[in-house]
Amino acid sequence: MLDSKLLLTLASVIETNGFERAAVQLGITQSAVSQRIKQLESLLGQPLLIRSQPIEATSTGKTLLQHYKQIKMLELDLMQHIKPESSDGPLHILSIGADADSLSSWLMPALLPLMHQHGLQLRILLGEQVPDPTAAQSTTHLSGWLTHSSSTIYSSQCLYLGDMHYQCVCTPAYLQHRFAQGLNTTTLANAHAAILHGQHARHAFYLQQALAYMGDFPYSSLPTPEAMLTLIRAGLAYGLIPQEYLDHIADDAGLVTLGTPLQLPLYWHHWRAEPAIARALGEALLAARQARGKVQHHTLAAITARSD
Template identity: 35%
Template sequence: MRGLDYQWLEALDTVVINGGFDKAAQVLFVTQSAVSQRIKQLEKWLAQPVLVRETPPRPTAVGRRLLGFYRRVQLLESELHPALAPDGLDAPLPVAIATNADSLATWLLPALSPLMQAGRLVLNLTVDDESRTLNRLRSGEAVAAISSEPTPMAGCISDRLGQLEYLCVASPRFIERYFPDGVHGAAMTRAPAVVFDQHDDMHGGFLAERFALSSVNWPRHVVRSSEAFVQLATQGVAYCLIPDLMIREELACGELVDLMPGQGVVRTLYWHRWALESGLLATLSQDCISHARRVLQQ
């Protein structure tokens, strides 16, 4: 029986990345019929489909697993090539990491900076809520993920990084307008908040636990940027939950005020990566884990 052909996986990957068979054929310098034939051969070998034929095509569950496998193999090859090159020159390794916005805004880039300054890697960062970043690792879109989920996927390792403490903050002007009689449930139904996206459950959980408010009972701005959270709060147009690491200066000078001292939200973060990583990828993971443990609460 013929084994798995990497040309089949290359065709699948190229179709998914480029959103169709025509563009995949152009990238691979083959005919559209050749691309289609490779996909059909892969599906015949598996006895199940790997693509949902819609516009654009998307991988099935088994297709996603194959893409994850193929992209990990590509990464290992990229890491191996410099060691085999006769001139010994190291090309930067492309590394995809799935991160939450708050880690990106606080500790992640300083952790990666030494390797980037040495010219050893180029980054492809995907930003998502920490409850969903593992999907990127599962699909092969990332080789590492920062997640609030402690349990690793099969074939992966999870290391505890530490905790981010989120404070509920607002400017003095905002407090004067929306909380003149203190912070209570009725005021929270009028005061505009900030959330990361429509799936962000942190703020809703905070209001449900502290004030028994439903998820539809309060106004919110949807802003996919941690830095913008701080700007909206300091400009006096919203209040928000934000990591204390980001606003220590604003709290110290009174530009922002902790609305509910001692009643913030704590999120524990974990670094997930494939168990077989080595070389530069292993160094990257260790640098991120060590730096996060120095910066985050333990």
């Protein structure tokens, strides 16, 4: 059993980026901090920190930091059940990572009932801002995060939530102006795409999969589907928009689709050991996606028919 005092010291050194600052935070001497770190490293038989500027955690150090954060969350959950009368706001704070596509469409409606029921406070980190959950300098413990990848990290597991569907859309005027000669190598190489920040590879994959195009393309990178759609509606670009976002806007009838929809799996990543409220959150997301899946094929059929 690892000494929680030693784990606390390691976490403090990593998160404050220094032995001296950790000593101030913990109310002990810098020498005591060094001794605790050496004791933990001796116990495990390997270094946990790279003594550089800034200080870096080794792979094992990062794993221990994540382990410590999970322990603290489980302890808070335990105290909430043992002494519910002493529970306060911080016991109900969860940090989650979300992609802009989910946040703009289905995620918030799925979270609202849980927030009402449990007085839940959320910290949502968006898209490229979502940190590596094991990052040494991250003070944020993610209870879970949404991605299109099923790759897990130490002590985590993923839950398949269903698929996200994307329609490649543009205005009729843009279609006539840029694609009058069809969707071919020449037109796609010159057509201006609107893409989500960090999703150049997704757009390139779509062009290859749905339109058999593997070349370069001009594009503007935007932070949200809303911003992408503003550019598209202005007749300046085409782009992949989540079907579920299109479902929520009233004036999308003026858009036409290019090619077939893109379908990507969506996963909820969470920890194997997690507090009850985090488990409830994952269950709520799964229920929302399952309900969505029952109507998804009807919506896609309607959009396809409208664009023909």
